[in-house]
Amino acid sequence: MQAPDELRELxxxxxxxxxxxxxxxxxxxxxAMRYPVAAGGKRLRPVLCLAVGEAVGVEPRELLPAAAAVxxxxxxxxxxxxxxxxxxxxxxxxxxxAHVRFGEAVAILAGDALLAQAFELTASxxxxxxxxxxxxxxxxxxxxxxxxxxxxxxxxxxxHRLKSARLxxxxxxxxxxxxxxxxxxxxxxxxxxxxxxRLFQLVDDLHDGDxxxxxxxEEAARELxxxxxxxxxEALSRVHAETAVVATLLEDLARQAG
Amino acid sequence: MQAPDELRELxxxxxxxxxxxxxxxxxxxxxAMRYPVAAGGKRLRPVLCLAVGEAVGVEPRELLPAAAAVxxxxxxxxxxxxxxxxxxxxxxxxxxxAHVRFGEAVAILAGDALLAQAFELTASxxxxxxxxxxxxxxxxxxxxxxxxxxxxxxxxxxxHRLKSARLxxxxxxxxxxxxxxxxxxxxxxxxxxxxxxRLFQLVDDLHDGDxxxxxxxEEAARELxxxxxxxxxEALSRVHAETAVVATLLEDLARQAG
Numbered sequence: 001m002q003a004p005d006e007l008r009e010l011x012x013x014x015x016x017x018x019x020x021x022x023x024x025x026x027x028x029x030x031x032a033m034r035y036p037v038a039a040g041g042k043r044l045r046p047v048l049c050l051a052v053g054e055a056v057g058v059e060p061r062e063l064l065p066a067a068a069a070v071x072x073x074x075x076x077x078x079x080x081x082x083x084x085x086x087x088x089x090x091x092x093x094x095x096x097x098a099h100v101r102f103g104e105a106v107a108i109l110a111g112d113a114l115l116a117q118a119f120e121l122t123a124s125x126x127x128x129x130x131x132x133x134x135x136x137x138x139x140x141x142x143x144x145x146x147x148x149x150x151x152x153x154x155x156x157x158x159x160h161r162l163k164s165a166r167l168x169x170x171x172x173x174x175x176x177x178x179x180x181x182x183x184x185x186x187x188x189x190x191x192x193x194x195x196x197x198r199l200f201q202l203v204d205d206l207h208d209g210d211x212x213x214x215x216x217x218e219e220a221a222r223e224l225x226x227x228x229x230x231x232x233x234e235a236l237s238r239v240h241a242e243t244a245v246v247a248t249l250l251e252d253l254a255r256q257a258g
Numbered sequence: 259m260q261a262p263d264e265l266r267e268l269x270x271x272x273x274x275x276x277x278x279x280x281x282x283x284x285x286x287x288x289x290a291m292r293y294p295v296a297a298g299g300k301r302l303r304p305v306l307c308l309a310v311g312e313a314v315g316v317e318p319r320e321l322l323p324a325a326a327a328v329x330x331x332x333x334x335x336x337x338x339x340x341x342x343x344x345x346x347x348x349x350x351x352x353x354x355x356a357h358v359r360f361g362e363a364v365a366i367l368a369g370d371a372l373l374a375q376a377f378e379l380t381a382s383x384x385x386x387x388x389x390x391x392x393x394x395x396x397x398x399x400x401x402x403x404x405x406x407x408x409x410x411x412x413x414x415x416x417x418h419r420l421k422s423a424r425l426x427x428x429x430x431x432x433x434x435x436x437x438x439x440x441x442x443x444x445x446x447x448x449x450x451x452x453x454x455x456r457l458f459q460l461v462d463d464l465h466d467g468d469x470x471x472x473x474x475x476e477e478a479a480r481e482l483x484x485x486x487x488x489x490x491x492e493a494l495s496r497v498h499a500e501t502a503v504v505a506t507l508l509e510d511l512a513r514q515a516g
Contacts, residue, residue: 021397022397022398022400022401022404023397023398023401023402023420025401025405025410025412025416025420026401026402026404026405026410028404028408028410029400029401029404076370080366080367080370083363083366085361085362085363085366086363086366086367103343104343105341105343105344105407105408106404106407106408108338108341108343108344108366109338109344109400109403109404109407111370112334112338112369112370112373112400113397113400113401115370115373115374116373116393116396116397116400117393117397119377119389119392119393120389120390120393120394120397122386122389123386123387123389123390123393124386124390125386126385126386127384127386128380128381128382128383128384128385128386128389129381131377131378131380131381131386131389132378132381132382134377135374135375135377135378135381136378138374139279139280139281139371139374139375139378140280140281142280142287142367142370142371142374143280143281143283143284143287143371144281144284145367146280146284146286146287146364146367147283147284149363149364149367150286150363150364152283152284152286154283158283162281162283
């Protein structure tokens with residue numbers, strides 16, 4: 001079993017060498033695709049994908065394309081969410097957003113290309129299951145962003161499920177489907193993914209002082225986070241697999257909720 | 259063998275019943291996805307997919323999800339191309355463009371969702387091959403749009419190959435891969451797809467008086483179109499299959515080039 005840092009390093013090496021590539025005639029588009037991907041982040045989704053894979057008996061190396069696909073979908077969503085018509089964020093992780101760096105048209109196209117390339121990656125498996133996992137999660141994530149930008153009257157935790165948890169679900173779902181984990185066992189894993197993803201979003205809100213913190217206050221947001229951490233632990237305890245590394249990821253996240 | 263009109267009717271019936279669907283919480287997004295799809299068009303890509311499928315021995319009904327996936331990718335590209343940051347077109351097929359009807363943010367998200375749903379459709383096949391076909395073609399199409407909006411110095415026929423022909427290639431490629439047509443035979447089909455797609459774009463330019471017409475003049479554009487029609491016929495003659503219906507589609511298109 002590899003520790004989270006080893007899995008992260010494995011993933012970063014893979015990602016750095018992965019050709020992000022639309023067509024040879026348009027190297028400029030490839031640059032615009034690479035820019036937000038290289039901007040980094042904690043790579044929590046791909047690391048979770050690899051850790052769950054190892055827990056259920058899939059070699060991390062075998063899961064790298066699926067893990068990268070999930071990360072590309074996440075990156076695509078950031079690029080489009082930052083656009084002037086959506087959240088209008090000029091910076092991302094301390095650097096100019098893609099649309100500030102490359103212009104709005106190229107940012108839209110680079111986001112589109114990252115999404116298409118994610119599915120090219122899942123299609124590198126013989127089974128169509130990883131593509132199914134990722135496509136459904138992507139649709140629900142986009143639905144969450146729709147609810148957010150249209151300021152729909154929707155429960156914040158439902159919004160978190162759509163905007164964050166579903167992609168964590170896909171990260172885990174890709175690993176489960178490639179390991180052929182039986183459906184009953186998958187239920188516990190998916191409960192875990194759901195709680196883990198919601199916990200992630202609450203930690204993010206606590207860090208940024210928005211979302212749940214604005215809606216319920218900081219202490220209530222911490223309480224919600226503790227509740228999700230508890231649910232995630234409970235779901236993980238029902239899983240029949242070697243979950244030590246996955247549990248480490250969970251506890252690292254839970255600690256950030258204070 | 260079904261005639262083009264029968265295939266088109268079969269496809270329209272399927273498409274009308276196909277749930278375009280992100281998440282139950284966001285029916286408004288589903289409406290914004292349906293709007294540009296329902297706006298119609300000649301459905302030439304899906305009809306070609308079904309016709310080639312029948313030529314190589316796949317039931318048209320079996321190909322409907324792949325045909326719809328190609329149409330959704332085409333529709334996604336129209337929605338994003340019409341955006342103010344790209345071509346800034348306020349109307350499409352005589353109706354308000356998606357961003358005029360729903361606002362820019364929702365149009366961006368609806369386009370994203372159509373693209374994701376296209377891959378959910380290709381993932382309904384056990385084989386990952388249709389997803390591979392569609393993802394690569396989509397990336398090249400986006401690359402073509404990038405070259406167009408950045409006004410790159412690129413040969414117009416290369417641009418046509420990227421912006422139009424590659425998606426026709428995917429329409430045909432999905433049919434070939436699901437029929438397990440052998441690679442040598444696929445070469446002729448793909449040559450046909452390439453010429454057919456370029457012919458389509460030249461006919462489109464002749465109709466709109468832009469693109470090749472602006473660059474080379476109308477008569478030269480017609481000449482180019484005749485050249486592509488000739489190449490398409492030649493490629494089709496090398497195919498070992500019952501190509502009568504596909505040939506009808508080609509001749510209908512060639513006739514429009516005058």
